[in-house]
Amino acid sequence: MLELPKSELDEIIQAEKKQVALEYHNEAWADGISEGIESEILAETALSTAMIELVRLHGEAHAMEMLDDLRRRVEFGEFRANPTLQ
Known part of the structure; x- marks a missing residue:
């Protein structure tokens, strides 16, 4: 039986x-x-x-840090339907 380090197992579980x-x-x-709710409303x-x-x-403060991270990810195109490398 293969034993994984706890940190690696935690990453797999996450x-x-x-x-x-x-x-x-x-x-x-x-x-x-399907109920007629627009995508923009669902997203918001x-x-x-x-x-x-x-x-x-x-x-x-933590929530704001996450928003800053998400902003950077948007700027780098991570969420585009057809991402391009920059």
Whole structure:
């Protein structure tokens, strides 16, 4: 039996959780679209819900750091449908 270091196992577990969470979000998104809710409304409410939870769990400073990181990722094109290398 292969034994993984705890940190590597933790990373694998986190990646699996993120994948499952993404699947839940995609399903909820599809349900919203099928109910006639516009993508912009779904996106805004998803971001608002996420920020409320991040502030609750980690405080405003941490949430602002995450927003700054997301801004940089947007600027680098990470979220484009067809990303290009810069």
